[in-house]
Amino acid sequence: MKKASLIIISTIIIGCSNPRVFILDDTKENKYFVSEFINNAFEENQIDKSPLIVINGKPFRYNKNQDTILLPLKKSNIKSLEFLNQNSSRIIYNEKENDGTIIITTRIQD
Numbered sequence: 509m510k511k512a513s514l515i516i517i518s519t520i521i522i523g524c525s526n527p528r529v530f531i532l533d534d535t536k537e538n539k540y541f542v543s544e545f546i547n548n549a550f551e552e553n554q555i556d557k558s559p560l561i562v563i564n565g566k567p568f569r570y571n572k573n574q575d576t577i578l579l580p581l582k583k584s585n586i587k588s589l590e591f592l593n594q595n596s597s598r599i600i601y602n603e604k605e606n607d608g609t610i611i612i613t614t615r616i617q618d
Contacts, residue, residue, distance in 0.1 A: 528557065529576045530610075538583040546610060549591045555608030556594060560601055563612045567601070581614060588613045 530546055531539045549555045561568040563581070570577045592600065592609040601609060 528572075528574065530561075530579055531576060532579050532581050532583055534582040534584075541583045541586070542579060542581075542589065542610075542612075545589050549608070549610075554591045554593050555610065557607060559591075559607045560597060560609040561612065562601075562609060564614055579612075581612065585614045585616055586612060587615045 558572040590611040597609040
C-alpha cells in the first residue's frame with residue numbers, strides 16, 4: 509500500500525511540475541530574468557516543458573533532460589523575448605519541436 513501511494517504521488521508531482529529553469533550568465537538579481545517570462549508563457553499554455561530556444565535566428569541546443577539550463581547571455585544583451593505557440597513552432601521550425609519556441613534577439617548580433 510505504501511509503495512502504491514508513493515508511486516501515485518511521484519507521478520502527480522512529476523506530471524504537474526513546472527518547466528525547466530533557464531538562467532542567464534549574469535549577476536544574481538538578473539539570473540532569472542528569462543525564467544520569469546518562460547514561466548508566464550508556460551502557465552498561459554504558449555509553450556511546454558522543453559521549448560526550442562532560438563537566439564538571433566540560430567537554434568540553441570541544450571540537454572532537455574537537465575533541470576537547469578544556462579543561457580550564454582546577460583540581461584543587458586537581450587533586446588526582445590518572444591514566444592511561438594506549439595503549433596506555430598511545429599510549422600516554422602520542425603515537426604519534432606512541438607513544445608513551442610522562445611525567440612531571443614540580442615543587442616549584439618554575432
